[in-house]
Amino acid sequence: MRIEQGDRIGIGKARDYAKDVTTELELRCPGIARIMVAGSVRRGVELVNSIDLICAVDDEVEILTVIDAFTTLSNTYTVQSHDYSSAKFLDKSGLGFSIKVVRSQSFGGALVHATGSVAHVEKLKEIAADLGSTLSPDGLFDLESGSAIDVRDEQNVFECLGLNFVPPEMREDTGELESAVEHDFPSIISLNDIRGDLHCHTDWSDGRFPMDEMVEAAQSRGLEYLAITDHSPSATVANGLSPDRLNLHNHTVRTIGSASTGIDLLTGTEMDIKPDGSLDYSDEVLSDLDIVIASIHSAMDQDQAIMTNRVISAMQSPHVDVICHLTARLLERRAPVMMDVESVFEAAVLTGTVMEINCSPDRLDLKADHVRRAVELGVIFAINTDSHRTHQFDNLRFGVQTAIRGWVEKKQVVNALTFHELRRFLNLPKSDRYEFMKSRG
Numbered sequence: 001m002r003i004e005q006g007d008r009i010g011i012g013k014a015r016d017y018a019k020d021v022t023t024e025l026e027l028r029c030p031g032i033a034r035i036m037v038a039g040s041v042r043r044g045v046e047l048v049n050s051i052d053l054i055c056a057v058d059d060e061v062e063i064l065t066v067i068d069a070f071t072t073l074s075n076t077y078t079v080q081s082h083d084y085s086s087a088k089f090l091d092k093s094g095l096g097f098s099i100k101v102v103r104s105q106s107f108g109g110a111l112v113h114a115t116g117s118v119a120h121v122e123k124l125k126e127i128a129a130d131l132g133s134t135l136s137p138d139g140l141f142d143l144e145s146g147s148a149i150d151v152r153d154e155q156n157v158f159e160c161l162g163l164n165f166v167p168p169e170m171r172e173d174t175g176e177l178e179s180a181v182e183h184d185f186p187s188i189i190s191l192n193d194i195r196g197d198l199h200c201h202t203d204w205s206d207g208r209f210p211m212d213e214m215v216e217a218a219q220s221r222g223l224e225y226l227a228i229t230d231h232s233p234s235a236t237v238a239n240g241l242s243p244d245r246l247n248l249h250n251h252t253v254r255t256i257g258s259a260s261t262g263i264d265l266l267t268g269t270e271m272d273i274k275p276d277g278s279l280d281y282s283d284e285v286l287s288d289l290d291i292v293i294a295s296i297h298s299a300m301d302q303d304q305a306i307m308t309n310r311v312i313s314a315m316q317s318p319h320v321d322v323i324c325h326l327t328a329r330l331l332e333r334r335a336p337v338m339m340d341v342e343s344v345f346e347a348a349v350l351t352g353t354v355m356e357i358n359c360s361p362d363r364l365d366l367k368a369d370h371v372r373r374a375v376e377l378g379v380i381f382a383i384n385t386d387s388h389r390t391h392q393f394d395n396l397r398f399g400v401q402t403a404i405r406g407w408v409e410k411k412q413v414v415n416a417l418t419f420h421e422l423r424r425f426l427n428l429p430k431s432d433r434y435e436f437m438k439s440r441g
């Protein structure tokens with residue numbers, strides 16, 4: 001597929017391309033000390049149109065070697081520009097790649113400059129100028145002498161400027177620098193905070209791998225717990241589980257769980273919310289599960305009032321713990337359903353229901369803007385991969401990036417709880433759950 005210049009690709013693909021290019025460059029240029037993707041990819045923007053790299057070398061003569069290699073990579077198609085320390089090219093599909101090469105002592109400054117949005121970087125430059133320094137694509141410099149300030153890491157740059165460190169994903173000029181100046185910065189969630197995943201599928205429904213392989217894949221990525229949430233009967237195309245099969249499924253989850261060391265399993269379902277808002281299993285069946293996550297998978301053309309009420313009536317159930325991928329969008333493939341997200345978030349708080357941030361790079365649902373609004377309303381989140389294949393547990397990063405873009409704090413994320421705490425949370429009546437999260441501060 002040829003993408004026209006200015007077209008955008010999904011963050012998942014962009015990360016893959018960035019990895020391919022950095023791997024090839026590092027192989028060809030042993031003098032590279034550090035190389036990182038910057039720009040919108042690093043900020044976790046859902047659709048991007050360029051892949052921007054910042055590279056550090058210890059020896060000045062290596063700069064030219066890197067630029068030469070970059071302009072002759074296996075996917076270099078049209079070189080658009082290059083000078084002594086930077087270059088840009090398009091690949092055959094029209095996707096843009098750029099690189100900036102600096103000495104190691106300037107890496108932090110160059111990375112900060114190349115990562116933030118234009119508006120964010122402009123504000124940073126003003127802050128730097130007020131302090132007698134200048135931030136440029138080449139790094140951070142003393143304004144008067146013109147000499148480079150030693151800022152090997154971004155942390156050094158923010159310290160030099162008297163600011164709290166701002167996570168890359170938040171560098172959009174939506175209030176983050178004001179908070180960083182005031183040193184009134186929220187404790188934002190990070191990838192390392194996530195302890196478990198509350199949404200995945202196995203070959204019992206539409207997943208591609210047996211349950212034990214999914215469990216092993218989750219564990220090998222350091223997850224401490226995993227909910228196995230195959231589909232419910234209405235999801236016929238996804239081989240949804242009848243109550244009898246679900247019973248057997250629960251038994252299998254418990255068997256594999258008790259045989260596993262180092263990872264705890266939860267029985268569960270990703271249950272369809274039917275078009276009239278009713279649930280796909282009886283209360284009796286649901287009360288036997290450790291966790292119930294619920295989703296819209298059908299009748300996606302309902303008007304906004306009906307769709308919104310459909311989700312809110314599911315939230316009224318004492319058994320529905322989490323609402324998944326609220327708008328059901330598929331990036332660049334399926335538009336979001338009509339949904340009054342504001343009312344849904346208010347209902348989440350009122351009913352004690354958790355809202356999912358789905359990590360699949362095809363979904364990223366909730367999207368960052370919705371997450372930010374939900375944070376303002378006090379919503380509690382689960383950041384779930386919805387893995388159907390073992391490698392998809394790696395998608396966790398995209399959901400966490402989306403959460404960071406929405407300013408989610410660690411204390412607002414249920415799967416940042418320990419397994420013990422999560423069990424306590426799930427054993428509480430829904431009406432007490434938000435209070436439980438608040439009480440942990």
Ligand SMILES: [Zn+2]
Nearest residue numbers: 270295324325
């Ligand atoms: Zn789903």
Ligand SMILES: [Zn+2]
Nearest residue numbers: 199201270386
């Ligand atoms: Zn799912």
